[in-house]
Amino acid sequence: MSDDNSPRRTFLKTAGAVGAFTILNSRLVRGSEANSAVRIGLAGCGRRGMTHAKTLIQHTSARMTALADLFQDQIDAARPIIDAASAQKGSPGIAKTWVGPHACRQMAESDEVDAVVVATPAYFHPEHLRAVVEAHKHIYLEKPVAIDVAGTRRVLETAKLAEGKTTLDVGFQIRSAPPYVEIVRRIQAGALGDIVAAEAHYFCPNPYDRYRTDATGDNLRVRNWIQDRVLSGDIIVEQDIHVIDVANWTLQSHPLSAVGRGNRTGRNGPGDDCYSHFDVIFRYPNDVHLSFNSTQFGKGPFEVSQRFFGTRGAAQLPYSGPFGIDGDEKWMWAGSESQGAAQFSASGAFTDNLAQADSEKKKSFIDSITSGNYHNQAAQGVESALTAMLGRQAGYLQREVTWDEFVNSNQHWDAKIDIDKLG
Numbered sequence: 110m111s112d113d114n115s116p117r118r119t120f121l122k123t124a125g126a127v128g129a130f131t132i133l134n135s136r137l138v139r140g141s142e143a144n145s146a147v148r149i150g151l152a153g154c155g156r157r158g159m160t161h162a163k164t165l166i167q168h169t170s171a172r173m174t175a176l177a178d179l180f181q182d183q184i185d186a187a188r189p190i191i192d193a194a195s196a197q198k199g200s201p202g203i204a205k206t207w208v209g210p211h212a213c214r215q216m217a218e219s220d221e222v223d224a225v226v227v228a229t230p231a232y233f234h235p236e237h238l239r240a241v242v243e244a245h246k247h248i249y250l251e252k253p254v255a256i257d258v259a260g261t262r263r264v265l266e267t268a269k270l271a272e273g274k275t276t277l278d279v280g281f282q283i284r285s286a287p288p289y290v291e292i293v294r295r296i297q298a299g300a301l302g303d304i305v306a307a308e309a310h311y312f313c314p315n316p317y318d319r320y321r322t323d324a325t326g327d328n329l330r331v332r333n334w335i336q337d338r339v340l341s342g343d344i345i346v347e348q349d350i351h352v353i354d355v356a357n358w359t360l361q362s363h364p365l366s367a368v369g370r371g372n373r374t375g376r377n378g379p380g381d382d383c384y385s386h387f388d389v390i391f392r393y394p395n396d397v398h399l400s401f402n403s404t405q406f407g408k409g410p411f412e413v414s415q416r417f418f419g420t421r422g423a424a425q426l427p428y429s430g431p432f433g434i435d436g437d438e439k440w441m442w443a444g445s446e447s448q449g450a451a452q453f454s455a456s457g458a459f460t461d462n463l464a465q466a467d468s469e470k471k472k473s474f475i476d477s478i479t480s481g482n483y484h485n486q487a488a489q490g491v492e493s494a495l496t497a498m499l500g501r502q503a504g505y506l507q508r509e510v511t512w513d514e515f516v517n518s519n520q521h522w523d524a525k526i527d528i529d530k531l532g
Contacts, residue, residue, distance in 0.1 A: 146200075147247075147478050150175035150222035152213040152237060154187035156319075157251060158228030160467065162187070165226070166194045168468040169475040175205045175221045177212035179229075179331060179532040182323075184208055210528040214240035222246060224276070224478060230334035231256050231342050232524055235263040242271045247478050249471075251280040253350050253497065254490040256342030259521040261491045268487030276477045278470075279490035281354045285473060286466035288432050288442040292424055293359050300438045301419025304360065307399040309352040309415040313344075315406045317378045327526045329380065336381040339524045344405040345371075345387045345504070346497040353500070354493040355415050355426065356391070356399050363496050364391035364399070366511045369503035376406040389500040401500065429461035 149171050151162050165171045173191050178184050184206050192202035207215045213233075217225050217240050224247035227237045235255050241248040248271075255261045271277045283289050296304070321332040334340035341347040357363055369389035376385035385406035391399040414427035422436015429448045433441035448461045477484045495516060502520075503510045 145479075147171040147475055148174040148221065148223045150177060150216045150219075150225045151187070151191075151228065152177045152216060152225055153228035153230075153251075154178045154183040155228065158226065159187055159190065161226045161228055161249070161251075161471070162191050163194055164467045164471050165475070166191070166198055166200070169471050170479075171224075171471075171475050172200045174201075174203060175207070175216050175219065176203055177207040177216040179208070179210060179212065180328075181208045209532045210530075213237045214244070217241045217244035217246050224248065224474075227251060230331060230340045231347055232334070232340040232522075235260045235267070238264060238277075239267045242267050242275065242277070245275060247276040247474075247483075249278045249280065249474050250490070252354075252490065253342055253346050253494040254279060254487065255494055256339065256346055256498075257520045257522040258495070258498065258516060259519055261494055262519070264487055264491055268485055271483075271487075272485050273483065276474065276483045277485045277487055278474045278477070279486040280470075281351065281486075281489070281493065282466040282470040283351055283355055283463065284358060285469035286463050287469070288445065288462045289355065289426060289466075291442070292426060292432070292434065292440075293355075295434060295438070295440065296359055296417060296419075296424055297361065300422065300434050300440070301417060301424060301436065302421030303395075304397055304417055304419045306397065306418045307356060307360070307393075307416065308418075309356055309399060309401045310413065311349045311352050311403040312409060312412045313348065313403075313405045314408050314411065315376065315378065317381075320378065328531055330524075330526070331531060333380055336378060336383055337524075338382045338384075339522045341383065342498070343383050343501055345384070345389075345403060345501045346494065348405065349387070349401075349403045349500075350493055350497040352413060352415055353391075353401070353497050354489075356393075356401075357493055357496055359415075359417060360393050360397060360399075362394050363492050364393050364499065364512060366392045366509055367499045367503040368392075368509040369500055370507055371504035384504065387500060387504045389503055391496070391500065426462075428463055432462050 149165055151158050154176055162173050166173055173195055176184050176187055188203050195202040205221045225241045226249045228251045229237055231253050234250060238250055254264045268277055316335050324332045330337050367389050369387060371384045371387040373385050386404045389401045391401060417424045422434055422438060424434045426432060432445035445462055499510060499515050502515055
């Protein structure tokens with residue numbers, strides 16, 4: 110970047126990114142009244158997908174009407190759970206299912222759904238986003254939006270087709286969590302003065318308890334995609350991206366460069382080629398440095414937090430525990446002082462400071478559809494994905510990598526999977 114103080118503006122311009130929010134007049138949803146129930150299809154019936162489905166049923170007026178997955182057993186396990194949750198709300202439950210390598214597109218093109226939640230392996234996100242947008246349906250796309258630079262370019266191209274026509278939300282639910290919304294507002298209003306440095310960490314035990322053995326070849330890889338570097342994007346892109354996104358959000362920028370280290374020591378599960386840890390220093394505008402550390406191995410505790418240090422005070426933003434600002438301005442999120450240690454949630458469903466994150470995010474998604482005030486969060490999703498990938502590249506190369514160098518690399522990862530032979 111030629112101007113250290115305006116990387117976000119330059120990024121959005123050069124990437125051809127679309128606007129973040131478009132206001133339209135209230136309009137009809139699938140030709141019925143704007144306040145009628147939005148019909149949702151779920152693509153990807155794993156743990157995170159099921160969390161999305163249950164949150165939508167419990168906290169919004171939407172109805173879950175369809176399921177799509179590569180594997181029939183995933184649908185068979187998901188359907189009775191969703192039907193039972195729907196029945197408690199007086200809704201009929203799942204009306205249609207699709208299975209196989211093209212199930213997401215088939216569901217998106219059906220008349221059974223108005224919107225699709227995509228919770229498939231990260232490698233397939235650009236493809237599944239395209240399928241939903243081309244079908245003119247609203248979409249909630251799980252993070253990361255892509256696992257390589259080429260994928261982010263595809264996402265931005267697809268997002269242009271959705272702009273002003275449908276909602277495109279990206280799964281950074283922390284941006285909807287009330288404690289985080291309030292503390293970021295305060296920080297950006299100057300509560301810390303000039304931010305000088307920041308720290309973020311994501312410490313997590315290994316994910317081998319989720320390992321599936323009931324398949325072979327590429328089906329086995331997809332079953333265990335969370336342990337596959339190409340299918341997941343590695344731990345920093347698939348999981349750690351949440352705290353990296355909070356840093357970008359708070360600092361209102363992406364980093365200009367990163368220098369890092371990392372390796373696989375301590376991680377040796379079957380079919381696993383992901384890193385066990387990353388240690389990265391991200392350099393943001395005004396020479397603000399974010400020290401980032403992550404682990405995903407062994408049997409240690411689960412702990413996630415961010416801290417920001419300024420000339421007037423410091424802020425701490427943990428998933429669980431005391432959450433607030435100390436300095437010239439003192440503020441604490443009510444109730445956070447008494448929270449205990451967080452428990453690891455493989456599904457991404459948390460309590461404590463994230464208790465309302467998923468529900469508020471889903472309410473916003475559905476409200477955007479029924480009101481006609483459509484979101485387009487592709488640019489934000491791409492920026493945070495590229496930031497995580499920048500840290501990954503720095504860790505792999507063990508040297509400093511600049512934003513311009515990486516974004517212009519057009520990095521492309523090929524999983525070497527024939528999707529038509531899957532399932």
